[in-house]
Amino acid sequence: MKRVTIHDVAETAGVSLATVDRVLNGRPGVRKTTIEKVQKAVDTLNYKPDIFAAGLAKKRLYRFHFLIPNGPNAFMEDLTREAATHAQTLSSDRMHVHVEPIDAFDGHRVAGTLAILDSSVCDGVAVVAPAFPEVRAAIDRLQDRGVPVVTLVSDHPSSTRQHFVGIDNVAAGRTAGRLLGRFLPRQPAKIALVAGSLGLRDHADRYAGCRAVIEADFPHLELLKAREGRDDNARNQDLVQRLLNDHPDVAGLYNIGAGNRGAIAALKASGRADDIVFVGHELTPYTSQALRKNILDAVIAQDPGHEIRSAIRVLKALSDGAPIIEGQERIGIDVFLKDNLPESPDVTKST
Amino acid sequence: MKRVTIHDVAETAGVSLATVDRVLNGRPGVRKTTIEKVQKAVDTLNYKPDIFAAGLAKKRLYRFHFLIPNGPNAFMEDLTREAATHAQTLSSDRMHVHVEPIDAFDGHRVAGTLAILDSSVCDGVAVVAPAFPEVRAAIDRLQDRGVPVVTLVSDHPSSTRQHFVGIDNVAAGRTAGRLLGRFLPRQPAKIALVAGSLGLRDHADRYAGCRAVIEADFPHLELLKAREGRDDNARNQDLVQRLLNDHPDVAGLYNIGAGNRGAIAALKASGRADDIVFVGHELTPYTSQALRKNILDAVIAQDPGHEIRSAIRVLKALSDGAPIIEGQERIGIDVFLKDNLPESPDVTKST
DNA sequence: AATTTCTTGAGGTGCGTTACTCATCAATAG
DNA sequence: CTATTGATGAGTAACGCACCTCAAGAAATT
Numbered sequence: 138m139k140r141v142t143i144h145d146v147a148e149t150a151g152v153s154l155a156t157v158d159r160v161l162n163g164r165p166g167v168r169k170t171t172i173e174k175v176q177k178a179v180d181t182l183n184y185k186p187d188i189f190a191a192g193l194a195k196k197r198l199y200r201f202h203f204l205i206p207n208g209p210n211a212f213m214e215d216l217t218r219e220a221a222t223h224a225q226t227l228s229s230d231r232m233h234v235h236v237e238p239i240d241a242f243d244g245h246r247v248a249g250t251l252a253i254l255d256s257s258v259c260d261g262v263a264v265v266a267p268a269f270p271e272v273r274a275a276i277d278r279l280q281d282r283g284v285p286v287v288t289l290v291s292d293h294p295s296s297t298r299q300h301f302v303g304i305d306n307v308a309a310g311r312t313a314g315r316l317l318g319r320f321l322p323r324q325p326a327k328i329a330l331v332a333g334s335l336g337l338r339d340h341a342d343r344y345a346g347c348r349a350v351i352e353a354d355f356p357h358l359e360l361l362k363a364r365e366g367r368d369d370n371a372r373n374q375d376l377v378q379r380l381l382n383d384h385p386d387v388a389g390l391y392n393i394g395a396g397n398r399g400a401i402a403a404l405k406a407s408g409r410a411d412d413i414v415f416v417g418h419e420l421t422p423y424t425s426q427a428l429r430k431n432i433l434d435a436v437i438a439q440d441p442g443h444e445i446r447s448a449i450r451v452l453k454a455l456s457d458g459a460p461i462i463e464g465q466e467r468i469g470i471d472v473f474l475k476d477n478l479p480e481s482p483d484v485t486k487s488t
Numbered sequence: 489m490k491r492v493t494i495h496d497v498a499e500t501a502g503v504s505l506a507t508v509d510r511v512l513n514g515r516p517g518v519r520k521t522t523i524e525k526v527q528k529a530v531d532t533l534n535y536k537p538d539i540f541a542a543g544l545a546k547k548r549l550y551r552f553h554f555l556i557p558n559g560p561n562a563f564m565e566d567l568t569r570e571a572a573t574h575a576q577t578l579s580s581d582r583m584h585v586h587v588e589p590i591d592a593f594d595g596h597r598v599a600g601t602l603a604i605l606d607s608s609v610c611d612g613v614a615v616v617a618p619a620f621p622e623v624r625a626a627i628d629r630l631q632d633r634g635v636p637v638v639t640l641v642s643d644h645p646s647s648t649r650q651h652f653v654g655i656d657n658v659a660a661g662r663t664a665g666r667l668l669g670r671f672l673p674r675q676p677a678k679i680a681l682v683a684g685s686l687g688l689r690d691h692a693d694r695y696a697g698c699r700a701v702i703e704a705d706f707p708h709l710e711l712l713k714a715r716e717g718r719d720d721n722a723r724n725q726d727l728v729q730r731l732l733n734d735h736p737d738v739a740g741l742y743n744i745g746a747g748n749r750g751a752i753a754a755l756k757a758s759g760r761a762d763d764i765v766f767v768g769h770e771l772t773p774y775t776s777q778a779l780r781k782n783i784l785d786a787v788i789a790q791d792p793g794h795e796i797r798s799a800i801r802v803l804k805a806l807s808d809g810a811p812i813i814e815g816q817e818r819i820g821i822d823v824f825l826k827d828n829l830p831e832s833p834d835v836t837k838s839t
Numbered sequence: 840a841a842t843t844t845c846t847t848g849a850g851g852t853g854c855g856t857t858a859c860t861c862a863t864c865a866a867t868a869g
Numbered sequence: 870c871t872a873t874t875g876a877t878g879a880g881t882a883a884c885g886c887a888c889c890t891c892a893a894g895a896a897a898t899t
Binding site for chain 1: 845846847848849850853854855856
């Protein structure tokens with residue numbers, strides 16, 4: 138069980154240490170046949186470089202920037218908190234995670250933030266990318282400069298980002314639709330929809346997924362036109378209140394985006410919270426409590442901790458040129474009922 | 489942004505390198521006041537040892553043994569596969585994960601396997617612990633010998649195991665109960681129950697959770713007496729077939745344990761698959777397909793990949809004497825409908 | 840044949856810790 | 870006053886790899 142070192146590789150390949158080093162680190166000046174000899178030796182010996190020694194010698198440093206929207210959004214706050222927590226924990230692992238709050242509605246500012254980054258200050262970027270063309274362009278340019286970029290939560294499929302860490306929002310919407318369909322009695326009824334903005338890709342995807350399922354499998358249910366509340370609690374409260382007033386026969390409510398607090402308040406005030414099946418997104422102290430109180434009936438969520446850790450793993454792999462284990466990086470669409478809530482609502486303690 | 493090394497600590501503490509080393513590694517022969525001086529220097533400089541250098545110098549090796557039941561259980565096979573996959577990946581991280589299949593029904597054999605381990609051959613053990621007193625005793629003895637032990641999937645709360653990696657099965661049962669209650673129409677009906685054995689702690693917990701929810705929130709539903717099929721497909725098929733025959737008014741089915749394949753077959757054969765709400769556990773190729781075909785209506789699951797990774801992290805932390813980040817190690821109770829299934833049914837590829 | 844270019848060997852240094860040994864020096868006990 | 874113990878300094882050899890230099894032989898070019 139002794140470790141295989143470059144010495145062993147050199148010996149069995151019949152070359153010198155220097156040559157092995159040249160091959161292993163892709164340095165020039167080695168004949169093709171020699172390269173193959175070395176590679177064969179590596180394979181037969183199953184040589185793996187010692188990450189400790191390599192890391193030490195390389196003085197490797199992983200400097201990652203996380204751009205996460207600020208603002209009063211509980212989910213983004215969770216993301217930020219998780220990232221900050223890991224920034225602490227991982228500083229001993231030669232990883233410097235820098236969390237930079239961004240204004241998700243100001244594309245130029247975000248693009249500007251991305252524009253000043255390059256490989257001299259940063260080895261990888263994870264960004265919750267607002268869907269502006271200038272942001273997409275900035276991502277592409279960053280990649281050209283050799284900085285790997287992963288998109289977080291919200292994807293930019295047309296950009297050259299190396300990886301997307303997040304959930305399939307169409308599937309999430311389908312899941313919401315099925316829960317609504319199955320929780321509601323099998324009789325004609327209306328379902329009210331509230332979104333942040335259908336201009337946002339994730340919201341549009343969820344909407345499409347939900348609609349597809351309802352139309353296909355629950356044709357007795359009627360989806361009302363989606364109202365846009367910009368993920369704002371006050372606006373959502375107002376919207377839901379009005380929807381409930383205008384439609385006494387609304388039996389279901391799906392909040393596609395954030396701002397559940399407003400919807401919860403309106404539903405509570407209406408006195409119809411028990412009768413209306415309400416499905417929302419993201420686990421927060423508010424949605425947890427609403428689930429416990431039977432105001433919310435189900436929450437579709439993604440785990441911010443998993444997402445941050447996955448993003449870090451992926452960025453590290455990209456920096457190292459290591460392969461990404463797809464199965465490990467798949468973010469699940471979590472379904473929470475009142476019974477399978479995690480024990481503590483605050484995901485992370487300040488330890 | 490320069491790295492702080494022990495040299496810096498030694499300098500600002502006004503002591504020698506050797507003394508810093510003694511303090512940092514808890515070696516004897518240092519006066520209390522000196523220890524404090526060093527510690528203060530560490531704090532003010534915010535010194536963190538370089539894991540690369542430390543790992544290299546220490547020639548640290550993490551040898552973990554995973555004892556996982558063999559036999560034709562898809563979930564255990566997944567666990568085994570995940571562990572094996574990580575054994576490969578992590579060998580470069582100086583971790584040697586050894587997977588040892590055990591016979592979960594032979595307590596003495598398992599206890600014997602545990603008995604021959606000690607700190608000279610193994611730095612940590614994760615075991616899917618069969619609920620035999622001799623196994624519990626063996627775990628306790630292993631810990632006494634200085635080998636940290638975590639229980640996996642199935643807990644031994646009364647043993648001295650350092651940690652449990654798995655889900656809260658009462659909550660899982662509650663979740664199943666609520667899904668049944670909400671998916672079924674609000675009218676009197678019977679729910680059939682199949683378990684592996686109510687002598688198994690996890691199964692008993694799930695049963696209790698399900699019963700509690702049904703009785704409290706869905707009193708119009710009647711839970712039939714749980715039949716025990718020993719997680720065996722043939723037996724389960726037989727059981728379900730008989731249950732459906734004997735009770736034409738059965739509207740729901742909850743398979744508490746493994747052996748979904750048998751239940752699925754029986755349900756399919758009965759021609760009542762579409763009408764009966766069927767909730768089961770664990771995501772396998774069979775349950776995935778049954779969900780897609782509307783035979784299964786919901787699957788409660790735990791992610792074997794998460795569990796293996798969590799166990800490894802916990803064992804590593806225990807070996808290092810490092811703290812465990814509870815929030816990160818909490819295993820979620822996953823709910824799968826046909827819409828939020830992971831893309832590929834086989835969780836891991838052979839790369 | 841002379842010259843240039845390519846390829847390889849030999850060797851060294853540094854990375855930050857760990858885990859030693861050996862030598863001091865002081866305080867304390869006998 | 871000496872022997873003993875305790876606390877500390879000083880130094881060093883790994884650990885395995887990355888990266889660099891210098892030199893020399895081989896091959897290709899002119």
